[in-house]
Amino acid sequence: MFLPLHDGVPLKNMKTPLATRILLAACCAIYLFTFHGPLGADAMVAGFGLIPSVLFGTEILPEGYPFVPVQLTLVTSIFLHMSLFHLIGNMLFLWVFGDNVEDAMGHWRFLAFFMLCGAAASLTHAFIEQDSHRPLVGASGGVSGVVAAYLILYPRVRIWGLFLKGIPLRLPAYWAIGFWFVLQFVSAFFGGDDGIGWFAHLGGFIAGAILIPIMRHRYDPVLARIEAREMQSPR
Incomplete structure (x- = not known):
């Protein structure tokens, strides 16, 4: 278990991470609508969640579902969360890491980046789960892409986080995120909780690592490492 709390990296190219805040607000608003709106949680998940067997045409939902073209559920599923803990965990990752990745891309590119990582x-x-009829929901895939981008941009920045059973530590990003990635990998291939889309996390992370060199403004890995070291140096 790893929950990021704070990184302290200042924004350099913008004053406000508007795209990150829009995504946070959208996920929270849709969570409220899911449980307090007229459709109800079951209908929201069936209508907007990603169901692999439906996506590949081996099963068909009842008439009236899904509410959007089935291919679009690759994206709509990103904004659905089925528990408050699930929502808070994803939004905490997005809050800590999203602003700096958005700062390196700009608002519109970051929104596109997040959607692409979530869809991937x-x-x-x-x-992986082609015959599954269990809906996949949650922003974890898009968030995983953001985490990968942050690791490439700021590998040595120290992050405050809660590890294992709530132990507060301040570690370099490559250790903290490396620990998180190993947990996802082991859970995916060696039997983690069946209710969690571990392979979705890995897919989003790989997509983020591939896309960040393409979508970042003035990408320079060496410069990013120098900037990270300067942030840690005493002033």
Whole structure:
């Protein structure tokens, strides 16, 4: 278990991470609508969640579902969360890491980046679980892409987080995120909780690592490492 709390990296290219805040607000608003709106949680999940067997045409939902073209559920599923803990965990990752990744891309590129990573994560899960009729929901795939981008941009920045059973530690990003990635990998391949889309997390992470060199403004890995070291140096 790893929950990030604070990184302290200042924004350099913008004053406000608007895209990150829009995504946070959208996920929270849709969570409220899911449980307090007229459709109800079951209908929301069936209508907007990603169901692998439906995506690949081996099963058909009842008439009236899904509410959008089935291919679009690769994206709509990103904004659904089925528990408050699930929502808070994803939003905490997005809050800590999203602003700095957005700062390196700009608002519109970051929104596109997040959606692409989320869709790649959903598609990865669907290919692995092609016969599954269990809906996949949650922003974890898009968040995983953001985490990968942050690791490439700021590998040595120290992050405050809660590890294992709530132990507070301040570690370099490559240790903290490395610990998180190993947990996802082991859980995916060696039997983690069946209710969690571990392969979606891995798919989103790989997509983020591939996309960040393409979508970042003035990408320079060496410069990013120098900037990270300067942030840690005493002033």
